[in-house]
Amino acid sequence: MSKRLPLLTLAAGLMLMTGLASAEGTTERERIGSPAENTERNVRDEGGATLTPEDQLENESDLQITANIRKTITDDESLSVNAHNAKVITRNGRVTLRGPVDSAAEKTRLQAIAQQTPGVSQVDNQLEVKAK
Incomplete structure (x- = not known):
């Protein structure tokens, strides 16, 4: 068994506990969005019209x-x-x-x-x- 596996398991557990990730693999930011993220503005800019x-x-x-x-x-x-x-x-x-x-x-x-x-x-x- 690799020494890294327990560290990865610990890191994943901490992310789940702090809400940075969910059991489904999505992050909290992806699930609820973040006002500082500017996703809508970034999508608008990708279209080429802006x-x-x-x-x-x-x-x-x-x-x-x-x-x-x-x-x-x-x-x-x-x-x-x-x-x-x-x-x-x-x-x-x-x-x-x-x-x-x-x-x-x-x-x-x-x-x-x-x-x-x-x-x-x-x-x-x-x-x-x-x-x-």
């Missing part, structure tokens, strides 16, 4: 627009950490803003920053006000 940072075009103009918006956002100390971390995706002058922000005012402020940036033709504001 832009993600990987969709950022690599042409010089779009990269410069994104860099200018990002710098303006991060330089604004009145904005929250969430706003500073908003996703900025530029494709052919069209900017998409995504992610959580702390208030409707921040959502509006980030949109204004993007609209005032030279080279921007349109802003798709998909920012979400974080529930408190």
Whole structure:
């Protein structure tokens, strides 16, 4: 008998006792879901209809627009950490803003920053006000 078998048995028993796993092999998080998990958002992003940072075009103009918006956002100390971390995706002058922000005012402020940036033709504001 391997010395590892008792350790594996002990580990499995602890997981069952703490609720990290069930006898059926599913984890507690899989069974009831976790609000921090973002599964719905991740599934939405997989469909291809929603832009993600990987969709950022690599042409010089779009990269410069994104860099200018990002710098303006991060330089604004009145904005929250969430706003500073908003996703900025530029494709052919069209900017998409995504992610959580702390208030409707921040959502509006980030949109204004993007609209005032030279080279921007349109802003798709998909920012979400974080529930408190």
